[in-house]
Each structure stands twice: as C-alpha cells, then as structure tokens.
Amino acid sequence: QVQLTESGGGSVQAGGSLRLSCAASGYAYPSYCMGWFRQAPGKEREGVAVIYRSSGQTYYADFVKGRFTIVQDNVKAESTLYLQMNSLEPEDTGMYYCATRSLSNCARFLTGDTERYIWGQGTQVTVSS
Numbered sequence: 001q002v003q004l005t006e007s008g009g010g011s012v013q014a015g016g017s018l019r020l021s022c023a024a025s026g027y028a029y030p031s032y033c034m035g036w037f038r039q040a041p042g043k044e045r046e047g048v049a050v051i052y053r054s055s056g057q058t059y060y061a062d063f064v065k066g067r068f069t070i071v072q073d074n075v076k077a078e079s080t081l082y083l084q085m086n087s088l089e090p091e092d093t094g095m096y097y098c099a100t101r102s103l104s105n106c107a108r109f110l111t112g113d114t115e116r117y118i119w120g121q122g123t124q125v126t127v128s129s
Contacts, residue, residue, distance in 0.1 A: 001026050002024070002025070002026045002100065002118050003024070003025050003088070004022055004023070004024055004098045004099070004100060004118060004119065004120035005022070005023045005025075005121070006020060006021065006022050006096065006120045006121065006122060006123040007020070007021045008020040008021045008051055008123060009024075009031055009096060009123030009124045009125045010071070010124075010125070010126070011023070011126040011127075011128075012086060012088055012102075012125075012126075012128070013093070013127070013128050014032045014089055014090055014101070014126055014128065014129050015084045015087060015088065016088050016127070017063065017088065018075045018099075018125060019082055019083065019084050019085070020036065020082065020083040020085065020096055020123060020125075021080055021081070022034070022036075022080065022081040022082070022083075022098030022120060023080050024046055024078060024079060024081065024100065025078045025100075025115075026078070027094070028078065028107055032052075032053055032100055032101060033050050033052055033053070033096070033100060033101055033102075033103050033105075033106035033109040034050065034051055034053055034072070034081050034099070034100040034104040035047065035049055035050025035051065035059075035070065035081075035098070035100075035106070035109055035110065036048040036049050036050070036070065036096055036097065036098060037084045037096070037097045037098060037099055037114075038092075038094040038095065038096045038125075039077075039094050039095050040091075040093060040094035042096070043094075043099070045107065045114075046105070046110075047061055047109065047111055048060070048061055048062065048064055048068065048083070048096070048110070048111055049064060049068055049069075049070040049072075049083060049089060049110075050070065050104070050106045050109040051070045051081070051107045052105060053072060053121075054105045055080025056072070056107050057105075057106065058070055059106055059110060060105045060106065061108065061110060063068070063091075064073065064085075064092075067085065067086050067087045067088075068084065068085050068092055069084040069085060069086075070082070070083055070084075071083075071084060075101070079100065081098065081113075083096070085125070088125075089091065089127060090120065090127045090128065090129045091126050091127075092125060093125060093126050093127050094124075094125060095122040095123070095124055095125075096122060096123050096125050097119055097120055097121075098119070098120040099114065099117040099119050099120070100118050101116055101117045103117065
C-alpha cells in the first residue's frame with residue numbers, strides 16, 4: 001500500500017519561501033512519476049511540478065517556472081520529494097497535494113486524467129500581500 005505524507009506548509013509574506021516535503025512509503029515498482037498539485041478555494045486543482053523518479057526528468061507548470069524547484073533526495077523506493085518554493089505570490093495560496101502514479105513518462109502527469117493517482121492528505125500554503 002503506497003502512502004504519501006506531506007508537510008512543510010505554512011504562512012508567509014509575498015516574496016518569501018517555503019519548502020514542502022512528501023514522504024513516500026510502500027512502493028513496489030521502480031519507475032514512477034511523483035509530483036505536486038494545488039487547489040485554491042473556489043478553483044480547480046492544477047498541476048505544479050513533477051519528477052520522473054528513475055531519470056530525474058522534471059516538468060513544471062508555466063506559472064511556477066523559475067520560482068519553484070522539485071527535488072528528490074534519492075531513488076530509493078521509500079524516500080522524500082521536496083518542492084522548494086521561492087518568490088511566493090498571494091496567488092500561490094492553496095492546499096498543496098503530493099501525488100504519484102507508475103507511468104512510462106511524466107509529460108502529461110500534470111494535465112492528464114488523475115483518476116488513478118495516489119494522493120497525500122495535503123498541506124496548506126498561505127501567502128499574504
């Protein structure tokens with residue numbers, strides 16, 4: 001049973017930084033995508049960033065390029081994923097979720113059908129102006 005546990009959310013002022021963590025356990029397959037989504041109140045969930053664990057290939061949503069960085073500590077089955085968020089804006093406020101699925105590549109992980117994804121419980125990020 002795969003489990004994801006997020007942490008690291010909080011409240012910061014615009015221009016500040018936060019680092020989110022996602023601890024993964026229970027993986028049985030070697031190659032998979034692991035990434036971050038977010039959902040603001042009253043808005044649809046949107047993909048933020050993803051990494052293909054075996055190769056390190058990353059993809060980002062346009063609205064976070066240059067500000068957010070997705071990092072994996074290693075490629076062990078049970079390891080931690082991070083999202084370093086810099087230059088935060090009030091528009092970045094929302095609940096951030098870690099998600100994963102075994103796929104051959106991650107090009108559509110952020111925008112494709114998420115029905116079969118495994119999700120964490122989320123961590124709240126609030127950015128004030």
